[in-house]
Amino acid sequence: MMAFYVVAVAVLLIIIGAAGVVLRRNPLIILMSIELMLNGANLILVTVDRVSNTLDGTLFATMLIGIAAAEVAVGLAMVVRIFRDEPVADVDDYHTLNG
Amino acid sequence: MDVNGPIIGVIENVVIGFFGFTAIIGALILVLQKNPVRAALGLLLSMVSIGMLFLAEGASFVGFVQLMIYAGAIVILFLFAVMHFPLGRQKRPRLPHMDAIGFLGVVVLGITMLINLALIFQSKLLASGFAPRLHPNIEVKNIGLRFMDDWIYPFELISVLLLVGVIAAVYITRGPGHLKNPGGDE
Numbered sequence: 001m002m003a004f005y006v007v008a009v010a011v012l013l014i015i016i017g018a019a020g021v022v023l024r025r026n027p028l029i030i031l032m033s034i035e036l037m038l039n040g041a042n043l044i045l046v047t048v049d050r051v052s053n054t055l056d057g058t059l060f061a062t063m064l065i066g067i068a069a070a071e072v073a074v075g076l077a078m079v080v081r082i083f084r085d086e087p088v089a090d091v092d093d094y095h096t097l098n099g
Numbered sequence: 100m101d102v103n104g105p106i107i108g109v110i111e112n113v114v115i116g117f118f119g120f121t122a123i124i125g126a127l128i129l130v131l132q133k134n135p136v137r138a139a140l141g142l143l144l145s146m147v148s149i150g151m152l153f154l155a156e157g158a159s160f161v162g163f164v165q166l167m168i169y170a171g172a173i174v175i176l177f178l179f180a181v182m183h184f185p186l187g188r189q190k191r192p193r194l195p196h197m198d199a200i201g202f203l204g205v206v207v208l209g210i211t212m213l214i215n216l217a218l219i220f221q222s223k224l225l226a227s228g229f230a231p232r233l234h235p236n237i238e239v240k241n242i243g244l245r246f247m248d249d250w251i252y253p254f255e256l257i258s259v260l261l262l263v264g265v266i267a268a269v270y271i272t273r274g275p276g277h278l279k280n281p282g283g284d285e
Contacts, residue, residue: 002115003225006152009119011216013126013145015209020130022201028135028181032142035173036126039149042165050156053230055241059250061161062242065168066257070264072173076180077268083183 006047013040025090027079031072038068111229114155122148135181139174146170157232160239 013036020033042061049057082094121144128141146169153162219225233241246254 001226001228002112003227003229004220005119006115006156007219007225008216009122009152011212012123013149015205015212016123016126016130018208019205022205023198024130026135026138026184028177028184029129029138032129032138032177035142035169036129036145039146039165039169042161043149043152046153046158046161047156048225050158050229051225051227055245058158058161058242059245061158062164063253063257065161065164066261069168069173070261072176073264073268074271076176077271080180080183081271081274 003047003051007044010040010043010047013037013043025092027082027091027094030091031075031079034075035068035072038064038071111155115152118148118151118155121145122152135184136178139177139181142177143170143174146174156229158238159235160242 017033017035017037017040020036021030024030024033042064045057045061045064047057049055049061086094088094125141125143125145125148129138129145132138132141147166150162150165150170153159153165156162232238
């Protein structure tokens with residue numbers, strides 16, 4: 001029963017993270033919401049792994065943490081770079097894609 | 100050393116219930132706060148709670164990795180990035196129909212995932228509870244052996260990905276113009 005509770009928490013985290021990505025306009029908060037969704041996926045992986053008593057979910061979750069670290073480094077670099085050219089913290093104002 | 104006694108099970112359930120609740124609270128703070136610093140602290144609360152959930156489930160290795168990498172490194176990186184940003188300068192009104200479309204999308208996603216959750220509950224896939232926990236030394240040893248055995252290619256590819264990520268982050272932040280005059284800082 002506790003395993004189902006944890007999976008329900010993870011599903012709620014993913015839904016809240018998706019709401020943050022879609023409804024918020026600050027690019028930093030959008031990145032943080034993506035991290036939250038990744039963590040919800042991680043939580044489901046580890047929980048199902050602990051119930052089924054294999055190690056594959058834990059291994060996958062460990063690698064997902066590494067991928068998330070790389071993703072957040074590149075994402076924050078992009079946000080800081082965009083902000084240097086256009087000092088507005090609002091994704092609706094970012095309308096240029098030229099390199 | 101016995102790590103699976105009956106008292107441990109009760110403590111485990113209380114800890115899982117509490118930190119599941121605080122994980123949701125942290126996520127709500129992240130999405131609802133206007134101030135980005137408070138949003139980052141909400142993310143920190145959520146990350147620490149998820150790490151505690153990992154530990155309570157008996158996945159001690161990934162729990163400590165979560166606490167170190169997410170709560171220790173990524174949230175601090177976000178807090179440093181927040182300092183580059185101005186507060187409360189969102190003056191242009193949003194396109195009026197975009198919020199409604201986004202909200203509809205979130206509602207559809209939420210309903211779909213909750214239906215899936217109900218199907219999982221009905222199928223009793225998770226009703227058996229957690230497997231008995233291993234001693235952390237044995238767990239970490241097993242994880243290391245698996246990483247060096249049949250997960251060796253994904254494990255090595257992660258290192259390549261991290262290297263590419265570091266190079267990309269430095270290149271994107273400094274901009275392409277810096278490559279043409281090496282040694283010249285600005």
